Amino acid sequence: MTSVEEPARSNGRIRDAARTQAEILDVATGEFARAGFDGARVDEIAARTRTTKRMIYYYFGGKEQLFTAVLERAYGVIREAEQRLDVEHLDPVAAIRRLAEVTFDHHERHPDFIRLVSIENIHGAEHIAASEKLGRMGSPALDVIRRILAAGQESGLFTADVDAVDLHAMISSFCFFRVSNRHTFGALFGRDLVDPGRRGHYRAMLGDMVIAYLTAERAAG
Amino acid sequence: MTSVEEPARSNGRIRDAARTQAEILDVATGEFARAGFDGARVDEIAARTRTTKRMIYYYFGGKEQLFTAVLERAYGVIREAEQRLDVEHLDPVAAIRRLAEVTFDHHERHPDFIRLVSIENIHGAEHIAASEKLGRMGSPALDVIRRILAAGQESGLFTADVDAVDLHAMISSFCFFRVSNRHTFGALFGRDLVDPGRRGHYRAMLGDMVIAYLTAERAAG
DNA sequence: CGCCTAATGTACGAACCAGTACGTTAGTAA
DNA sequence: TTACTAACGTACTGGTTCGTACATTAGGCG
Numbered sequence: 460m461t462s463v464e465e466p467a468r469s470n471g472r473i474r475d476a477a478r479t480q481a482e483i484l485d486v487a488t489g490e491f492a493r494a495g496f497d498g499a500r501v502d503e504i505a506a507r508t509r510t511t512k513r514m515i516y517y518y519f520g521g522k523e524q525l526f527t528a529v530l531e532r533a534y535g536v537i538r539e540a541e542q543r544l545d546v547e548h549l550d551p552v553a554a555i556r557r558l559a560e561v562t563f564d565h566h567e568r569h570p571d572f573i574r575l576v577s578i579e580n581i582h583g584a585e586h587i588a589a590s591e592k593l594g595r596m597g598s599p600a601l602d603v604i605r606r607i608l609a610a611g612q613e614s615g616l617f618t619a620d621v622d623a624v625d626l627h628a629m630i631s632s633f634c635f636f637r638v639s640n641r642h643t644f645g646a647l648f649g650r651d652l653v654d655p656g657r658r659g660h661y662r663a664m665l666g667d668m669v670i671a672y673l674t675a676e677r678a679a680g
Numbered sequence: 681m682t683s684v685e686e687p688a689r690s691n692g693r694i695r696d697a698a699r700t701q702a703e704i705l706d707v708a709t710g711e712f713a714r715a716g717f718d719g720a721r722v723d724e725i726a727a728r729t730r731t732t733k734r735m736i737y738y739y740f741g742g743k744e745q746l747f748t749a750v751l752e753r754a755y756g757v758i759r760e761a762e763q764r765l766d767v768e769h770l771d772p773v774a775a776i777r778r779l780a781e782v783t784f785d786h787h788e789r790h791p792d793f794i795r796l797v798s799i800e801n802i803h804g805a806e807h808i809a810a811s812e813k814l815g816r817m818g819s820p821a822l823d824v825i826r827r828i829l830a831a832g833q834e835s836g837l838f839t840a841d842v843d844a845v846d847l848h849a850m851i852s853s854f855c856f857f858r859v860s861n862r863h864t865f866g867a868l869f870g871r872d873l874v875d876p877g878r879r880g881h882y883r884a885m886l887g888d889m890v891i892a893y894l895t896a897e898r899a900a901g
Numbered sequence: 902c903g904c905c906t907a908a909t910g911t912a913c914g915a916a917c918c919a920g921t922a923c924g925t926t927a928g929t930a931a
Numbered sequence: 932t933t934a935c936t937a938a939c940g941t942a943c944t945g946g947t948t949c950g951t952a953c954a955t956t957a958g959g960c961g
């Protein structure tokens with residue numbers, strides 16, 4: 460039964476701390492996202508890696524810290540994506556729409572991340588609070604929004620006097636809900652919000668909504 | 681040590697099936713909302729009622745069915761509130777704004793409900809799927825939205841061609857996210873979305889957003 | 902080429918927790 | 932008053948699950 464697919468193994472032990480840690484994080488992400496913090500099983504995570512439970516405790520310390528590490532990495536990915544954001548050469552309306560679309564696409568592509576954030580909220584964001592790394596991470600997207608908003612408001616194009624944080628909340632809420640509440644919404648109203656056939660529809664709807672809000676004619680305040 | 685607060689008890693046992701069940705449901709709602717399905721402890725629920733764990737199994741069958749019963753009751757409350765909705769005497773713009781505000785207020789007043797729904801989504805809405813009661817519950821709010829939307833679109837006031845389900849999703853997403861993601865959002869961006877001082881601000885923001893979307897000037901389709 | 906330590910594996914324990922077997926009492930109907 | 936049943940309580944169990952004590956090996960460094 461010597462397998463052809465496993466190269467250069469004497470007794471299977473190949474030492475690579477970085478790879479072992481990364482593999483644990485990968486599997487843990489899936490398991491936590493699948494079942495929640497308390498529903499996740501450390502033994503199950505171990506079983507799905509090429510290493511053992513012992514290594515999880517060796518590298519991460521415990522289930523709680525493992526979850527924190529998973530969160531840190533997941534947030535790291537979104538912060539990276541935000542840093543690649545390149546919209547400030549566009550006019551404010553186009554820039555905001557593009558930003559909304561990028562946010563939309565990121566949520567679409569990372570349902571596990573959404574689930575992790577939902578889970579973290581159930582637990583009162585205690586892991587974020589305990590993480591130095593997550594505290595220090597700013598939000599590149601917020602800075603971008605701030606600048607676009609300032610330009611749009613100065614030019615008179617944008618009539619709403621929202622700030623960047625609230626606009627970010629508005630955009631996120633739509634993107635997040637669509638993925639996070641997919642199951643209950645589908646079960647109760649018979650419509651799958653993540654149906655690929657409706658993806659473009661919702662993406663446009665989000666952009667229309669945000670732009671309409673920002674540019675609406677207002678009664679004088 | 682005879683307590684004055686406990687009237688007419690010989691050995692404390694007063695039989696009232698309905699009250700016992702209701703008390704279990706009350707406590708279970710809090711416990712599930714606090715800790716999630718897997719984090720919730722049946723023993724803890726029992727300890728916080730005036731009855732014992734045995735009764736939970738006697739009346740509900742198990743932890744899973746208890747959670748389903750909790751969900752059914754929570755959804756029942758929101759459906760009742762929706763039935764009391766009385767906005768169709770208003771013009772379409774005012775009616776939609778009022779509807780959004782009522783939705784907003786309900787989310788504000790029932791954070792436990794929001795948490796239960798988040799939890800149910802983590803578990804793929806399997807309890808809703810298993811519940812006949814929840815399947816049969818329609819949504820009064822959807823019918824109301826449908827009629828207002830039709831009126832607004834016919835009169836030309838509303839330019840967007842959304843349907844009721846999508847508009848409901850739009851309104852819900854903002855209201856839901858504000859409560860469900862309060863903790864992570866607060867930890868990461870330093871703003872408490874549920875701060876009472878900002879309540880009016882977000883309520884108006886939601887209304888403005890929905891009305892702006894519905895009445896925006898559009899390029900001909 | 903042998904030593905030392907980071908990295909890994911095995912086996913186990915102790916607490917926890919959903920669920921149940923069995924016994925008891927309150928209220929009611931005859 | 933008695934008999935019957937719905938409603939309730941106690942005590943326990945069997946399996947699960949996080950975490951760890953202890954043993955082992957790979958591979959770089961001197």
